[in-house]
Amino acid sequence: MAEQQLILEIGMGADVHGHDMTKAALRAVSDAIRHSSLSVFYAWKVPQKMRIELTIACPDPEAVDKAAVAAALPYGTVEVTCVEGGLTDEGMGGSSDTTLVIAGVRAFLDTENSPFTLSA
Template sequence: MSEQQLILEIGMGADVHGGDMTKAALRAVSDAIRHSSMSVFATWKVPNRMRIEVTIACPDPDAVDKAAVAAALPYGTVEVICQQGGLTDTGMGGTADTTLAVAGVRAFLDTERSPFRLRE
């Protein structure tokens, strides 16, 4: 297999009131993919051949609904990895606390099965 990483985008998302890790993660993924146009996949008619790896860093990684995060990506096979990170701003107290999540979205493609080749 000749899988190559073609895209890496970073995003940040917040749940301003409530500490909802999934909401913050979804906003981080949305932020990341809005910064990128994956036109190479559509141009070569291979968007479903992408393998997408999403890494979410947030204060409570076990509270992230990985299936909901994976469903936020429109194409490809998606793997979601959650780890400790992000930020909780407890300055306001209770439901006014803010939770921040960071997302790294990487897209890979097996270039042996694609109509183009990457230069070495």
Template structure:
């Protein structure tokens, strides 16, 4: 296999009135993937073969619905990892507290039979 990392995107998402870790995570993933127009995968006609690694950082990792995060991505074989991080701002108090999630989305594709050759140092 000649799998190559082809995309790395970062995103942030917030839930400003509910402390919902999954909602913040979904918004972070959406933010990350909106930064790219991934025409590369359509060119090689194999977007379903793409392997996608998603890392979500939130204050309370056990409260994230990993399947909901995976379902938010349109293509590929998705692996979601959730770690402690992000922000839980208690400065406003009560329902006005803010939960912030950070997402890293990496996409990989086996380029062995596609004629795709990354440049040196990529």
């Protein structure tokens, strides 16, 4: 297999009231994928064959519903990894605190026998 990374997008999402890690993660994924058009996958007619590595950085990685976040991506096989990161702004106090989450979306495709080549 000659799998190549073809896409890397970064997004940020926030839950302004409530510290909901999944809500903020879904917003971060949405932000990331709205920045790209995966035309290479459509041109080769294989969007369902891409493998996606989705990294979520948030203050409470265990609180993320990985299945819900994976379902936010419309194509491919999605692997979700949650790590500690992001930000909690505790300046307002209580439920008014803001949680920020960062999403890194990387898409891979087996390019062997593909109609295009990638240069080094």
